[in-house]
Amino acid sequence: MSTExxxxxxxxxxxxxxxxxxxxxxxxxxxxPGPGAFVGTVRRMANLTWTLGFLEFRLKFFGAVLxxxxxxxxxxxxxxxxxxxxxxxxxxxxxVKYFAPLLLFGIMMYQxxxxxxxxxxxxxxxxEGLVRKIHFxxxxxxxxxxxxxxxxxxxxxxxxLVFIALSQVPLRWSWLExxxxxxxxxxxxxxxxxxxxxxxxxxxxxxxxxxxxSLALFYGTPILYPxxxxxxxxxxxxxxxxxxxxxxxxxRHSIFDPSADSAVQAIGGWTMMLIPLGMTVGxxxxxxxxxxxxxxxxxxEL
Amino acid sequence: xxxxxxxAFRRPHHQTHTLKExxxxxxxxxxxxxxxxVDDVSFSVEEGEFFGIVGRNGSGKSTLLKMxxxxxxxxxxxxxxxxxxxxxxxxxxxxNPDLGARDNVMLNAIMLGLTPSMARSRYDAVIDFAELREFxxxxxxNYSSGMHVRLAFSxxxxxxxxxxxxxxxxxxxxxxxxxxxxxxxxxxxxxxxxMILVTHDMGxxxxxxxxxxxxxRGRTIELGEPERVGAHYLDVNFSGDRAASVAxxxxxxxxxxxxxxxxxxxxxxxxxxxxxxxxxxxxxxxTVVVRFEISFAEDMAEPSVGLVVEDDHHRPVxxxxxxxxxxxxxxxxxxxxxxxxxxxENVLASGRYTVTPYVASRGSADLEFADRRKDFGSFVSAGxxxxxxxxxxxxxxxxxxxxxxxxPNLRTGATS
Numbered sequence: 167m168s169t170e171x172x173x174x175x176x177x178x179x180x181x182x183x184x185x186x187x188x189x190x191x192x193x194x195x196x197x198x199p200g201p202g203a204f205v206g207t208v209r210r211m212a213n214l215t216w217t218l219g220f221l222e223f224r225l226k227f228f229g230a231v232l233x234x235x236x237x238x239x240x241x242x243x244x245x246x247x248x249x250x251x252x253x254x255x256x257x258x259x260x261x262v263k264y265f266a267p268l269l270l271f272g273i274m275m276y277q278x279x280x281x282x283x284x285x286x287x288x289x290x291x292x293x294e295g296l297v298r299k300i301h302f303x304x305x306x307x308x309x310x311x312x313x314x315x316x317x318x319x320x321x322x323x324x325x326x327l328v329f330i331a332l333s334q335v336p337l338r339w340s341w342l343e344x345x346x347x348x349x350x351x352x353x354x355x356x357x358x359x360x361x362x363x364x365x366x367x368x369x370x371x372x373x374x375x376x377x378x379x380s381l382a383l384f385y386g387t388p389i390l391y392p393x394x395x396x397x398x399x400x401x402x403x404x405x406x407x408x409x410x411x412x413x414x415x416x417x418r419h420s421i422f423d424p425s426a427d428s429a430v431q432a433i434g435g436w437t438m439m440l441i442p443l444g445m446t447v448g449x450x451x452x453x454x455x456x457x458x459x460x461x462x463x464x465x466x467e468l
Numbered sequence: 469x470x471x472x473x474x475x476a477f478r479r480p481h482h483q484t485h486t487l488k489e490x491x492x493x494x495x496x497x498x499x500x501x502x503x504x505x506v507d508d509v510s511f512s513v514e515e516g517e518f519f520g521i522v523g524r525n526g527s528g529k530s531t532l533l534k535m536x537x538x539x540x541x542x543x544x545x546x547x548x549x550x551x552x553x554x555x556x557x558x559x560x561x562x563x564n565p566d567l568g569a570r571d572n573v574m575l576n577a578i579m580l581g582l583t584p585s586m587a588r589s590r591y592d593a594v595i596d597f598a599e600l601r602e603f604x605x606x607x608x609x610n611y612s613s614g615m616h617v618r619l620a621f622s623x624x625x626x627x628x629x630x631x632x633x634x635x636x637x638x639x640x641x642x643x644x645x646x647x648x649x650x651x652x653x654x655x656x657x658x659x660x661x662x663m664i665l666v667t668h669d670m671g672x673x674x675x676x677x678x679x680x681x682x683x684x685r686g687r688t689i690e691l692g693e694p695e696r697v698g699a700h701y702l703d704v705n706f707s708g709d710r711a712a713s714v715a716x717x718x719x720x721x722x723x724x725x726x727x728x729x730x731x732x733x734x735x736x737x738x739x740x741x742x743x744x745x746x747x748x749x750x751x752x753x754x755t756v757v758v759r760f761e762i763s764f765a766e767d768m769a770e771p772s773v774g775l776v777v778e779d780d781h782h783r784p785v786x787x788x789x790x791x792x793x794x795x796x797x798x799x800x801x802x803x804x805x806x807x808x809x810x811x812x813e814n815v816l817a818s819g820r821y822t823v824t825p826y827v828a829s830r831g832s833a834d835l836e837f838a839d840r841r842k843d844f845g846s847f848v849s850a851g852x853x854x855x856x857x858x859x860x861x862x863x864x865x866x867x868x869x870x871x872x873x874x875x876p877n878l879r880t881g882a883t884s
Contacts (some may be wrong), residue, residue, distance in 0.1 A: 201538055201539055201541055205538070210581065212585065213578055213584055214578060217575055217578050217584065218575070221564070221567060221571055221575060225564075225567065227722070295563065295564075296579060297539075298557075299539065299555065299557045300537075300579045300580065301537050301538030301539055301540070301555070302579050350499060385655065462541045463541070465539050466540060
């Protein structure tokens, strides 16, 4: 027994090493890049996102007896409180056409926003078991949270549709405008989710901060009150910069009341409309960038 | 194939985990130590090879495996791989406790790289191998830890990976499950899969691995034959004790394990090989040489000098004494310093042995100890082919035919 082998000589790129690498390459081998936000094929990422997102959704939905009902109870109770508050006690929304289904729609859209971003904040630590043990594209984690929120939204919108039908809102082609606006909102939410879940790994107080910010966003969105309740035109325009407000205002126009201002009118023309669109794209790009910067290290930092 | 891989963890002096702290101390630099968990490790594993990585806790072997698995990034070097990986790291893959076995199996199989349809078709094989058919619908949070591991292990081996990375699978599970793991290892080897096994279990390494690597403080210190690596591993494992026992001897304090009237004192003891080289580890078949120094405080005529060797269960396995070898040792005066040497052949099973040396005078009935130092030092025996018995002796077994049992009547006592 001897221990003189303890000293490992300095690494040099020997011909044997090169030769071995060449052989592995020739046999279709790859260099192991280490963890990252986007490793593997798009197909695998899509499979993973769907599996994770759908399992989580099913867990919520069928996890408890009366799962679907429970999911509706919370927004329904908020709806009841807000409806009485803003039509009877502070009657700012009394004259809004179809306020009841509009309010419910707004609450459901906000719920989507809150589910996705709120869930994304703690998503990476919640998936610790996977992150520390399996090599997979890390971007799947926040994206699957947004997917779960979207599936929840789809279910919630069924209830809204029932309510719309009961209120006898006339059917129009313009209802289809919902989909492009939803696409825009989803991109915004995705960007925020990526950003928040990445930042949370480094800064744990992101969670309480985000709770407050998202509450402010709820009251800053014309859901409980019509946009023209705000006296100052300038403030109206500021409020409309929020992509959530764009969704709410546009749907009020296209689904419930064509005489109400569309989002473009409320913000003051297409040029101004570039602000929320720019914010959406900007948030998405920023979120992607920050997330892909942090992704290689998450396993070590948890 | 791994070449010159290095991994440093930054250990911050204190963690800045909140924006508040950042905001309050924007100018404070966050100091950190560099901790080299894996330092310039290179090796290559051929296709179909069974490769073991052993080392003490904290030697960097699990970090290395995580880098191979692509869970940690590496700071320097290159890792190349052909084929698909499957990993079994730190007691199983991440299961969702609120989901049942089916969903968790699907999730993990897809995570490990199967398509959803492949995962579905493998599900039955996985659940049968794990013997969890009757618990299929039970949520994972109600599983025992053994069931968890069984499920995780069966997912891992069913995903048809070309390269399997396994960390400490043998540390858990009952004997039956371990046997099942071993059977699977054999099967995978026969199928020509490549396997990298991280473990403390030298037995498994010797049994399965074609080659092994020993890591210590992030470096490779031995790479090659499992037998040699195993012996070196024992050496590394017990070398910390050597430093400790030297310190203990140097202190020279009276301790409870010391017995005797003080006419003589045993001051120093060490173990060497037959080349005179101080050793902690003695290969089986070699000679163990125990030397100790005795200083006499009073005159002693023909003292009896000897020692007792005990195994880790405190069973005496060997005792030697100057009386028994019938060699006169001489007469000593107060102030004499002598060195005693006891040598014997190492036939002991692998493991650690303590040595209790003594100096005594022959009393009327029994030995009267001048100094007896219980478990004063120790050495480690290592060698191949442990039999499970206390000693491994050269032996011979001969089986030969002495006749042909042609008639069934023979057994009943009939003579031919």
